[in-house]
Amino acid sequence: MKIGVLSDLHIDTNGKHLPENETYAILLSKQIKKQKIDLFLIAGDISSDYHESQAFLDELTALSKIKILFVPGNHDYWSRINGEKDTKKIYQFFKEQPESILEKPYIINDEWAVVGNSGWYDYGFADTNQYSTAEFQKMSLRAGTWQDKKFCDWGVSDQAVTQWMLEKIEEDLAKIGDRKVILMTHVVTHPKFVVTLPHKIYDYFNAFLGSSTYERLYENYPNIAYSIMGHVHFRKTVFVNQVQFICACLGGKKHWPTKSAKSELLNAMITFQLPGNTRN
Template identity: 30%
Template sequence: MNEAEWLGGSALKILSFSDLHVDYNSTELNRELTQEIADCIKEHAPDRVIVAGDMAGGAERCIRYIEEIQEKSGVPLSYVPGNHSIWATRDNGDSWKQYNLLRDHESSLIDKPLLLNEEWVLVGDMGWYDYTHGLEHKTRAEIVKDKNMMWKDSVMARWGMEDEELTELILEKLRGQFEQFQDRKVMFVNHFIPYASYVPLSKRPEHPMGKVWNLIRPFMGSTKLGELLDQYAHVEYVIFGHKHWRHGMEVHNGKKIICNPLGYVKEWVTDDFATEIRSAATVIEL
């Protein structure tokens, strides 16, 4: 593990986002959005920005947008990948190559906990899913069949291992970091949903969108991550996204939960980017 960096100081303001999907939303709105994101950041004047995955599709695009937002806002940004971030094609290698490109970037939290001040450490990684959010409704074989039929990760996320194996690998890394920093308060960030109560379950399964939400439950995260987090009382903040429903900041199992993703243009309440990016920004004061 790389040596953690200490930012120094005491009072800190953190600004969190997730699921900015800058590539998709810039295309839909027919303009580059990094300056508008930077303007929102500058209005809040945080000490650091956290983005909980899915800045864009593929590592190189993520890195380009991360660097542009940092340069335009003047604020350092910490990033963990989402599933879109590690999508790979035959031309750009497998998903491990994408993950490692992001891990090696200066913005990454992967294997690099960040000491925020004398009390707090920021711990993060991508996370993943192991079907545990859906196994109460379907068998594993049924879930895998659904994934191959309709979930793009089945083609674009190329790990060379089963989803459950990848999830366990990341959970073990996180367990080690939580143990390492038991003398500090932990702010944790990953992309995927740790608690079943945050996973979409439509009450209208006959509706087309209700059917889709119920089908994708198994790919939303892992109940094992939630169980791991709940073992450590010093993990006080849990930040994630992945589903494109905004909750703001809430308390769950004694932890402050932030799930406040921007999501896609077609999912927004308004058609105004300035309104939506400000709604999706969450301020944390330490």
């Protein structure tokens, strides 16, 4: 089975970089067919409105005619068009969609499964000696503001959301037996994917990239073979203790080495082959 991975499409802001009558769903479905991909994973941040993100998933599923799996990113929990701010309600919306793996792991076969959740941040990757929890809760430093402050409301602390999603992942890992796991989150789950400190900006903004508490998953579940993530808008693949970590972000144009959206989509996308006969 050939698996494709991508995150952080941000189709609302990146759409202006496409030719007329072209969409990211059309471009991506063409690549899926050309590369003969059997299963496609999207690690969040399709757009900044949950209705638009789901419409993209519907379109991509119809065009590609393969199984698409998805965990929402922080932007997908936004509702910039309709102004909704009940993030738990939006989580429930995504949970009910066919592409989502929120609280419903996807069994590939007797050997492999895909497990995941969005994940959240608990400020632990930042410089907690320099900044207090109260300062991180403001989500603002000098002229910069972390936009979840405007568009997300879980009704509990970020630390509580982080822990809750970790517990959901562990509940799902318990459901799949001893199968090998492709773990998918949106946020960063390993320190190799945050900005190295000290850094005059990310001493603070690393707070919102992920949580080191997710590292316990790799210690407690040695059957995790792949870990997919996004969020940080740079592309990186590393091996740590037999786990292949993949961050395959399209990101914004300012992060692109070329000016072509089509080229960057192709450059960002990562594929890998599961060993053996892994078709259902």
